[in-house]
Amino acid sequence: MKMGTNLLVKECAGKGMGGACAGPAYIRCGLCGAVSYCSPFHQKLHWTEHKEECKRMEKQMKHTSFLHDFPFLFTRESTEQVEMGEVSYCSFLERRELHQIGLWKSECGCGEPILYLDASWIHGSWNLKSEMCPCTDPESPLATVLTNWADYYSWRCLPLDSPVALLLHWPLTMYYAFQLLATRLQNILPSPGQELRIHYLGPDKELHQLPVFAELCTLFPGVQLQIDFVGPSVPDFRDGEHAELTGYAKCLNDSCQCKVSRCMEDHMYDTTSVQCKNQPSTMALRFWKGLYHERFEDIKKVSPPHFIFAPNAGIAAYHSWLLTIKLISELHVPAVFTDYCEEAAFLAIRCISSIHEDPLALPLQINPFRQPIIIENAVLDIPTYSNSFLFGTC
Helix, strand or coil, X not given: CXXXXXXXXXXXXXXCCCCXXXXXXXXXXXXXXXXXXXXHHHHHHHHHHHXXXXXXXXXXXXXXXXXXXXXXXXXXXXXXXXXXXXXXXXXXXXXXXXXCCHHHHHHXXXXXXXXXXXXXHHHCECCCCHHHCCCCCCCCCCCCCCCCHHHHHHHCCCCCCXXXXXXXXXXXXXXXXXXXXXXXXXXXXXXXXXXXXXXXXXCCHHHHCHHHHHHHHHHCCCCEEEEEEEECCCCHHHCCCEEEECCCCECCCCCCHHHCCCCCCCCCCCCCCCCCCCCCCCEXXXXXXXXXXXXXXXXXXXXXXXEEEECCXXXXXXXXXXXXXXXXXXXXXXXXEEECCHHHHHHHHXXXXXXXXXXXXXXXXXXXXXXXXXXXXXXXCCXXXXXXXXXXXX
8 A cells, every 4th residue: 555646635435335434535556556545444345346447547547647748838737736736727727817707617616506508608708818819710721630739739829828728628629539530431521511410418518618619610611510419418498499600719809800700699599590701611509408319319300410429428427328329329320439537438438338339430549639637636546637538439
């Protein structure tokens, strides 16, 4: 056994076994270092469950340095210092005057829960100066497929101290996952003028950060994008609603070109009624409340999918995923899932394999566009990031 170096106290992995915990979980497994215990007694009791996963987790812990590897000037602050408890997500945002503001409001859990979608979330602002955010068209067309954050920031002419990757990991992960599948399944890559219909499963905080998805219009130039957001977090009064997302989230500069046209309307509109003359590429959004396998018959009538994307899915944690996986398997539609850490992804793949007999179309791999700030208070001591690992089926 060894004492953990992480100053943040993790939950005892043997919690509930043989009585109440003796105190904080400061003792880490001396083999894998991925789980913590309150006492040697709980560690001994938990070994019958942990021994099967211990060697696997030991291998996963060897990816720590790679998972912490980002090109940003704030990388140490957002990885090591958060992991050690020296910096919190809130303090990270506070230092940049972004805490509990606009699109950033749902990024930390210290404020009041956001229970609805209103005009402020659809309209959206980066709350950053123009040189720090992608609020207008890129200076040059995308010449090659982007493969990491450094490539994206270089293409978008963004400084490496810009925090926008913390929000852009949603559309960039979806873009990257689709491109990976496209190299294996050539027939799914749309040409300019064609439709690309994406079913986006289990959205949560993304529903309050919708303007960042406009970046997909630059990543899929000329393609008519349709994204159907499906999940229990969709508000009842938005169920079945349409919206048109055109233009980018705005910057703080009053004289910036992004202020010339009012492309992000003040409320939801039917997709047939809103046009933005300055942006030829548009994105239609639809919202469906409920589980995917329960709503699919309604959705397919208006938007049968070309691609299914399920970020931070937690497949092994929620029994309801089994029926959704069965449906996706029957559809034979390319689907990509992500999860917070390698262990969660491994368990998810095991669940999928019990239903979907074909091998993965996209093997388990680290996502280069994972969110570049470590998750606080993760259950395991394994480095945990939003959209950390991805894998896919067909």
